[in-house]
Amino acid sequence: TSPSTSPENSPGRQGNGRYFDEINAVYYDHGVKICYGSMIDTQILLDLFSYVAQASEILGVDNEFRRKVLEARSRLSPMKIGKDGSLQEWFEDWAQLEKNHQHFAHLYGLYPGNVISPVKTPHLIKPVKEVLEQRGDGTTGWSRAWKMCTWARLHDGNRANKIFKGYLKEQCNQSLFSKCGVAMQVDATFGVSAAVNEMLVQSNEG
DSSP, X not given: OOSBOOTTOOEEOTTOEEEEETTTTEEXXXXXXXXXXXXXXXXXXXXXHHHHHHHHHHHTOOHHHHHHHHHHHHTSOOOOBOTTSSBOSSSSOXXXXXXXXXXXXXXXXXXXXXXXXXXXXXXXXXXXXXXXXXXXXXXXXXXXXXXHHHHHHTTOHHHHHHXXXXXXXXTBOTTSOBEETTEEOHHHHHHHHHHHHHHHOOOTTO
16 A cells, blocks of 8 residues: 555654654654555455455355455565564564554554464464564553453463553543543543453454
């Protein structure tokens, strides 16, 4: 796909960098985020094309269209492992400007997608875990919720539970609704509920 991007994260490509805003006491990225073939785009298309083909086969319709979809799917770029041992976020093996960034869009294929799993793609599990280790267990409520989901999908309930305990201690109100400053953060609240479900029962492998 082109143009493409990996949401809110900046690659460590030539000309990109970070600077510290002394007035607001925060770091900002500067440079170009637009690229081609980001991993999240590839994983979304892998999922989409699979679902379309499966629906066509189950319903017994659009055989020629199904063939074209599967042919297009086979031409998508494979998922790559970077020189640091982690799953690449971009088509090029660019470094991370911020390794502990709260976003990890290139793990969409693990959760909520159905492209990566310990059963179907065991060779990608170590690189995926390397991404999660780099990102850490903390940051925002929604990021913790997503990390809970990914560790549960990796069959590591203890790690998911550890992040859940951190969320309960630092990231939610007495109502268990996630807080973002003084506001309730709905994506984190729903995400944690989804993560608890994922810790208890899974159906992504059929």
